[in-house]
Amino acid sequence: MDNNVIYKCTACGKSFTVTISNARYPSGKKRESIDFPWCGAENGSEVTSGIITTHKVVTEVGVNQ
Numbered sequence: 853m854d855n856n857v858i859y860k861c862t863a864c865g866k867s868f869t870v871t872i873s874n875a876r877y878p879s880g881k882k883r884e885s886i887d888f889p890w891c892g893a894e895n896g897s898e899v900t901s902g903i904i905t906t907h908k909v910v911t912e913v914g915v916n917q
């Protein structure tokens with residue numbers, strides 16, 4: 853089961869989604885940093901047993917907000 857959350861970059865304000873995929877590390881949790889895909893800024897971190905993947909959010913006209 854995946855969780856999909858929309859974040860806004862703390863550096864430039866653009867939107868991105870964060871997906872946490874479970875069951876990669878079933879034996880324990882660790883802290884994973886959330887790296888913004890547009891500008892590379894770190895937007896905090898989560899303690900999770902899964903893998904954090906970030907994706908750019910692009911509107912229909914191709915302009916990120």
Ligand SMILES: [Zn+2]
Pocket residue numbers: 861862863864865866888890891892893
């Ligand atoms: Zn940014």
